[in-house]
Amino acid sequence: MVYRRVGCAIVALLLAVPFTSLTFSAPVLAHHSFAMFDQKNGVEMVGVVREFRYVSPHTFIIIDVKQEDGTVESWSLEGVSPSALAREGWSKDSIKTGDELKVWVAPLRSGAPGGAWVTQKIQFRDGRPIIPTPELVKGP
Amino acid sequence: MSERRAIGAIVIAAALALSLDGARAFDESKYPDFSGQWDRGNGGAGWDPTKPNGLAQNPPLTAEYQKIFEANVAAVAAGGEVYNDQSRCLPSGMPRMMIAYEPIEVIVTPKTTYVRVDHLSEFRRIYTDGRDWPAAIEPTFAGYSIGKWIDENGDGRYDVLEAETRAVKGPHSYDANGIPFHQDGEASFKERIHLDKDNPDILRDDVTTYDHALAHPWTVTRTYYRHRDAPWYEHVCVEDNHHLAIGKESYFLSADGLLMPTRKGQPPPDLRYFKEQQTAK
Numbered sequence: 268m269v270y271r272r273v274g275c276a277i278v279a280l281l282l283a284v285p286f287t288s289l290t291f292s293a294p295v296l297a298h299h300s301f302a303m304f305d306q307k308n309g310v311e312m313v314g315v316v317r318e319f320r321y322v323s324p325h326t327f328i329i330i331d332v333k334q335e336d337g338t339v340e341s342w343s344l345e346g347v348s349p350s351a352l353a354r355e356g357w358s359k360d361s362i363k364t365g366d367e368l369k370v371w372v373a374p375l376r377s378g379a380p381g382g383a384w385v386t387q388k389i390q391f392r393d394g395r396p397i398i399p400t401p402e403l404v405k406g407p
Numbered sequence: 408m409s410e411r412r413a414i415g416a417i418v419i420a421a422a423l424a425l426s427l428d429g430a431r432a433f434d435e436s437k438y439p440d441f442s443g444q445w446d447r448g449n450g451g452a453g454w455d456p457t458k459p460n461g462l463a464q465n466p467p468l469t470a471e472y473q474k475i476f477e478a479n480v481a482a483v484a485a486g487g488e489v490y491n492d493q494s495r496c497l498p499s500g501m502p503r504m505m506i507a508y509e510p511i512e513v514i515v516t517p518k519t520t521y522v523r524v525d526h527l528s529e530f531r532r533i534y535t536d537g538r539d540w541p542a543a544i545e546p547t548f549a550g551y552s553i554g555k556w557i558d559e560n561g562d563g564r565y566d567v568l569e570a571e572t573r574a575v576k577g578p579h580s581y582d583a584n585g586i587p588f589h590q591d592g593e594a595s596f597k598e599r600i601h602l603d604k605d606n607p608d609i610l611r612d613d614v615t616t617y618d619h620a621l622a623h624p625w626t627v628t629r630t631y632y633r634h635r636d637a638p639w640y641e642h643v644c645v646e647d648n649h650h651l652a653i654g655k656e657s658y659f660l661s662a663d664g665l666l667m668p669t670r671k672g673q674p675p676p677d678l679r680y681f682k683e684q685q686t687a688k
Contacts, residue, residue: 302483303659303669318662322647324496329662343662345649350509350525350640376486377668381659 304373304383313392316366317341321349321359328384330368343381344372355386356398367392433517438556438565439602441513441520444639445610445631452506454581455627466586472620479585486670487657488650491585492578495651496527496644500548500579501572502596502614504529505629509642513600513610520554520568525642533570546576546592554598568600581616589620608633653677 314332326346331339346352349359362368371388375381390396450456458464461480468476482488493499499506509525518536523529531549535556544551554570573595579588588594595617603609610631615624649660653676659667666676 302488303486303657320647320662323642324644324646324648327647327649327662341662343649343660343667348509348642350642353638353640375659375667376670377673378671379659379661379667381661381667 301373301383303375303377305376306373308374309371309388310374310382311369312342312372313367313369314342316362316364316368318364319359319362321352323350324348326352328362328368328370330370340380342372344370344384345382346384347386352386357386361397436564438515440607441515441600441602441610442635444510444512444634444637445507446510446634447507447630448632450630452508452582453584454502454506454586456629460584464582464584464586466581467622467625468586468620469622472587472589475587476585479587483583483585486673488583488585491580491583493527493580493583494657496648497578498527498529498548499524500529501531501550501575502616503580503582504531504549505612505614506582507629507631510634510637510639511631512639525639527644528642533568535568540573544574546574548576548579550575550596566601568598570596570598570600572596572598587620589618591619594618 312330312332314330317329317331318327320327320329326349328344328346330342330344332342333339352361369390369392370384372382372384386397447456451458451460453460453464454466455464462477466476488494493503498504504524504526507524507526511525512523514521514523518534520533520535522531522533529549531552533552533554535554538553540553541551550572551574552570552572554568556565557567557569558564559566575592575594577588577592580586597615597617599613601611603611610633612629612631613626614629615626617624651658651660656673656676657669658676659669661667
């Protein structure tokens with residue numbers, strides 16, 4: 268399980284996706300800025316879930332990504348709040364330790380192994396959506 | 408037998424008296440229905456939801472405070488947000504709590520209207536008991552609010568809650584864009600809270616800000632959408648927040664609790680006191 272970042276273009280392991288469709292659509296400005304995450308150069312990542320933290324103020328996915336040299340690097344990925352996820356049909360059991368995921372990440376600008384993820388750009392590695400039938404409870 | 412009838416009559420009369428008292432205490436029909444869960448829908452998280460984020464918010468700032476705003480926007484672009492105390496779980500306060508990052512609840516009683524905000528578990532009171540402004544007010548993040556109900560169309564039912572808020576404790580901000588308030592801490596707000604005339608499931612809060620950082624008062628309308636049976640969720644910011652500031656730098660905590668830089672070339676924190684402890688050994 269490897270992640271690839273090729274300049275300004277992303278080449279998926281399983282399919283080729285045009286750059287424009289990989290522009291990271293970060294959550295709207297929330298209680299804090301997302302400027303520390305590079306939203307213009309999203310990274311496709313495939314790895315194994317070490318932990319899914321369903322906590323306030325932000326949920327976290329800790330994902331182990333195998334590097335090309337065989338070592339494993341853990342990434343800390345910040346998502347929206349558990350309440351926001353719940354309104355999209357998620358729960359603390361939506362992702363479990365050991366799940367293999369494919370996720371697009373806006374990485375920290377510093378290059379440290381951290382970033383932000385969104386529900387619109389995450390799925391199980393075999394292509395299944397995390398939430399089969401998303402239930403949105405939102406206003407118009 | 409007559410004694411029992413007398414006792415029974417007394418009990419019935421007492422019960423009726425109590426129920427009438429309850430009815431006079433709070434006639435709900437006089438007030439608009441603000442019940443339910445209100446969220447901002449697809450409304451923006453910038454203070455003015457009709458405008459994009461960043462400088463495009465175009466607040467009517469004085470030249471001096473426009474420079475501060477531009478510096479904050481530049482800091483954000485570089486990956487930092489030391490100016491944004493809410494990223495470290497400090498309360499939003501007024502006016503920012505009315506953005507409704509998470510849903511809000513408006514609870515009307517005759518003497519006080521309460522606004523409960525899920526995000527950061529914030530709470531404000533708007534007193535409608537006819538009180539005067541206190542001679543001295545201890546500032547709080549939510550401020551001190553006095554309001555009055557207005558029957559605009561003369562149908563015997565209140566339509567609008569007008570409120571004024573003073574004594575807001577700093578640091579506070581409009582939103583995460585970094586629009587600054589004047590350092591004198593004298594900002595105040597006037598609001599008109601009312602249901603949309605055409606859709607009673609839309610709530611509007613017309614907020615006018617008075618602040619010396621502004622060239623003139625600034626009015627923004629926040630809009631909320633009702634959900635009558637939606638669940639409520641807890642939001643406790645300090646549960647596992649990974650954003651922190653040390654000195655003038657913003658950092659990110661990894662999942663295992665280690666400091667991560669947020670921008671290229673960012674220096675580590677000043678560890679002078681750790682070095683002194685090392686030397687003492």
